[in-house]
Amino acid sequence: MSDQLIIFDTTLRDGEQSPGASMTKDEKLRIARQLERLKVDVIEAGFAASSNGDFDAVKAIADTIKDSTICSLARANDRDISRAADALAGANRARIHTFIATSALHMEKKLRMTPEQVLEQAKLAVRYARSRVGDVEFSPEDGYRSDVDFLCRVIEAVIAEGATTINVPDTVGYAIPELYGHFIKTLRERIPNSDKAIWSVHCHNDLGMAVANSLAGVKIGGARQVECTINGLGERAGNCSLEEVVMAIKTRRDYFGLDVGIDTTQIMPASRMVSQTTGFVVQPNKAVVGANAFAHASGIHQDGVLKARDTYEIMRAEDVGWSANKIVLGKLSGRNAFKQRLQDLGIQMESESEINAAFAKFKELADRKSEIFDEDILALVSDESVTTEKEQYGYVSMSQRSETGERPHAVVVITVDGKEMRGESDGNGPVDASLKAIESHVKSGAEMVLYSVNAISGSTESQGEVTVRLQHSGRVVNGVGADPDIVVASAKAYLSALNKLHSKADRVAAQG
Ligand code: KIV
Ligand code: ZN
Numbered sequence: 130m131s132d133q134l135i136i137f138d139t140t141l142r143d144g145e146q147s148p149g150a151s152m153t154k155d156e157k158l159r160i161a162r163q164l165e166r167l168k169v170d171v172i173e174a175g176f177a178a179s180s181n182g183d184f185d186a187v188k189a190i191a192d193t194i195k196d197s198t199i200c201s202l203a204r205a206n207d208r209d210i211s212r213a214a215d216a217l218a219g220a221n222r223a224r225i226h227t228f229i230a231t232s233a234l235h236m237e238k239k240l241r242m243t244p245e246q247v248l249e250q251a252k253l254a255v256r257y258a259r260s261r262v263g264d265v266e267f268s269p270e271d272g273y274r275s276d277v278d279f280l281c282r283v284i285e286a287v288i289a290e291g292a293t294t295i296n297v298p299d300t301v302g303y304a305i306p307e308l309y310g311h312f313i314k315t316l317r318e319r320i321p322n323s324d325k326a327i328w329s330v331h332c333h334n335d336l337g338m339a340v341a342n343s344l345a346g347v348k349i350g351g352a353r354q355v356e357c358t359i360n361g362l363g364e365r366a367g368n369c370s371l372e373e374v375v376m377a378i379k380t381r382r383d384y385f386g387l388d389v390g391i392d393t394t395q396i397m398p399a400s401r402m403v404s405q406t407t408g409f410v411v412q413p414n415k416a417v418v419g420a421n422a423f424a425h426a427s428g429i430h431q432d433g434v435l436k437a438r439d440t441y442e443i444m445r446a447e448d449v450g451w452s453a454n455k456i457v458l459g460k461l462s463g464r465n466a467f468k469q470r471l472q473d474l475g476i477q478m479e480s481e482s483e484i485n486a487a488f489a490k491f492k493e494l495a496d497r498k499s500e501i502f503d504e505d506i507l508a509l510v511s512d513e514s515v516t517t518e519k520e521q522y523g524y525v526s527m528s529q530r531s532e533t534g535e536r537p538h539a540v541v542v543i544t545v546d547g548k549e550m551r552g553e554s555d556g557n558g559p560v561d562a563s564l565k566a567i568e569s570h571v572k573s574g575a576e577m578v579l580y581s582v583n584a585i586s587g588s589t590e591s592q593g594e595v596t597v598r599l600q601h602s603g604r605v606v607n608g609v610g611a612d613p614d615i616v617v618a619s620a621k622a623y624l625s626a627l628n629k630l631h632s633k634a635d636r637v638a639a640q641g
Contacts (some may be wrong), residue, residue, distance in 0.1 A: 134347065134378055134387045135354035137329065138164050138371055139173040140403060141190070142202055144362035149579070149598045149605045150407040153629065154186040160359075161190040162477055163402050165197050167395040169371075171224060173356075176202040177216035178209040184216050191220035198264065200224035205254030214261035224264040226296070227254045231269035231283055244279055252286050259291035266294035268331065273299040273312060288322045294354060295326045299342060302366060306345035313350025329354035332369045334361060339369035344377060348385060359403040359419060360411055372396045372417040372449065380444055397450030398474060401507050407605035408596030410583055417449055419599060420612050458506070460495040464488050474503060476510050498592065498613050504585045505592055508611035520628040521546055522571065523619050525611075529559040530608025539563040541620055545570065560619045567620060573627055575599040579607075582615055595622040599630055605629050 141157050141164075144150060152160070157175065164172050174190040191199045199220040202212035205227050217223035224474040227253050229240070236242050242250070251267065267287045269280055284295055297313055300322075304312070313330065317323045330346035332339040339361065346352040361370030375391045382388075400418040404411050412421040423446040433440035435533030458470060464600040466570040467488050471478065479485045490509050495501055523544040531537035539562035552569040575626025577600035584591040594613035597608045612618040 130351060131353055132387050134389050134390055135170045135327065136371065136375065136389055137171040137173065137354050137356045138358065139168040139356050139368065140358040140362055142173040142175050143368050144358035146364050147362055149607050150362060150409060151606065152406060153632065154182065156194060156406045157186045158189050160406060161194050163395065165194050165400045167399050168390050168392045169197055170390060171198040171200050171279040173200045173226060174203060178203060178212035178404055184212060185640045187216040188219065190222065191217045195221050198224050199246065200226050203227045205250050207257055210254060210258045210261065222264065223262045224266055225258040225262050226266040226268065227258050228268035228270050229254065230271050231275040231280055232271035234274065235271045240347065248283050248286060251283050252290050255287045255290040255292045265292050266296055267292040268296040268298050269297055269299040272297045273304050273309060274280055277315065281316060284316060285320045285322060288326050292326055294329050294612040296329035296331050296356065298331040299333060302333035302563065304338065304342045306338060306341040309342045309603045310345030310349025313346045313352055317351055323352035327354055329356060331356040333363065334366040336366065340373045343369045343374055359399050360409065362403060362407065362409060372400065376417050376444055376449065393448050394450045405508060405594065405609055408598060408609050410581060423451060454638060458498060458501045459583050467491055470506060474506060502586045508585055508592060508594055521631050522624045522627050524624055525549060527563060527617060527620055528565055529616055531559045537562045541566040543567060543570065543624060559630065563620050564623050567623055571627060573601065573630065575601040575630055578605065585611060593618045595619045597622040597626045599626045601630055604630065
């Protein structure tokens with residue numbers, strides 16, 4: 130059995146299914162580039178048949194990314210598989226990942242199909258997928274809660290049809306590490322042709338055990354592919370977290386005896402990019418990527434780490450890409466230094482005009498903030514006005530007044546399709562007044578379901594990064610804005626969310 134563990138990242142597919150985490154094509158492409166720098170083996174870029182927007186995103190990623198295998202999800206039917214194959218046509222290495230539910234509950238209540246029909250459809254799907262690409266993954270959805278005898282029949286049949294990877298999802302996060310590990314082991318032992326495929330684990334985190342279950346699937350079950358997402362992003366409690374699995378395998382190589390091809394120094398940039406793009410803030414005590422993951426507050430620990438780092442540290446912060454709030458650029462830094470820093474941070478801009486726009490934003494920021502950190506640069510390039518074509522709404526300027534005992538008042542100037550508009554309003558606070566001033570023109574009717582502020586680099590001198598989540602007619606979108614003034618950051622985040630709400634690119638939930 131191979132001692133290489135394949136890392137299959139599904140941030141752009143299963144992660145994106147998380148309500149509010151849907152991304153635009155440009156955002157997906159930017160994250161895919163970062164995943165390539167991270168050296169993930171397989172990028173599940175989306176679900177091509179779910180919408181035209183997702184088809185375009187999968188296609189753009191397949192046409193651009195050269196080092197990782199690009200995968201599209203597809204239900205077990207010819208139309209889905211054909212859309213996936215078309216979207217993947219430009220990929221260096223393409224994979225179709227087809228799935229159908231196999232648990233009694235899902236077959237009876239959701240699919241309304243008999244087990245024999247499901248078996249037949251799974252075989253046909255894999256056969257057709259193999260006629261379109263050489264690399265086909267099959268997932269029995271809700272596999273962990275499926276009858277083991279039936280599951281063995283389905284998996285044996287799809288391997289015979291040419292499935293090259295068999296993935297066993299714990300779709301609802303019900304598994305327990307030891308049991309899941311033995312479940313995979315049993316399947317591998319009982320299925321006569323099991324050695325013809327690579328076995329994969331796909332665990333959800335409903336009971337907080339997605340990483341533990343995945344690792345048990347590897348250690349006990351002999352799986353050699355782990356499906357995971359950056360920051361554990363995903364529906365409900367999320368998916369297995371990539372950074373935790375990778376660092377567990379690396380840090381405890383003595384136990385697992387496996388290698389991963391991941392460039393771990395790209396973990397933090399990837400984590401920040403996904404968090405800034407989706408607005409899903411990483412909890413401070415999150416393993417590996419949380420703000421406190423390498424912070425030692427107690428005197429005893431600090432003393433120990435200063436004397437010998439490994440007294441309290443099992444990983445090195447720099448190995449996972451933490452650069453301790455380095456001041457990297459300032460007001461006097463030139464375009465070349467800025468461009469170099471973008472490159473060092475792994476940020477690739479499409480054109481010179483995009484770099485010029487980002488540099489202008491940087492200069493604007495440096496005028497107001499003397500110390501510019503890496504985090505500021507990452508926030509700046511996440512700003513939609515730098516990275517995308519002309520949006521419907523743009524921020525121009527604002528002023529607000531708030532005084533003890535008086536109701537705050539704001540005046541905001543925005544562009545609507547290039548034309549300047551001025552709105553004003555009172556509100557409960559300056560942020561409320563500013564957003565109401567914008568609404569006085571836009572009249573979106575959207576409901577705000579989340580508003581959060583985060584200090585990008587820790588102190589009150591830092592830029593505030595605001596996430597706004599809006600909901601309208603069943604769509605949920607996130608907008609993110611950054612500025613040293615949190616009221617301005619709020620207005621930018623609100624406009625960014627409005628732009629997404631008004632954009633045509635919509636998504637259909639991946640699992641129908
Ligand atoms: O959780 C799940 O079952 C899935 C499948 C589509 C692989 O995401
Ligand atoms: Zn899943």
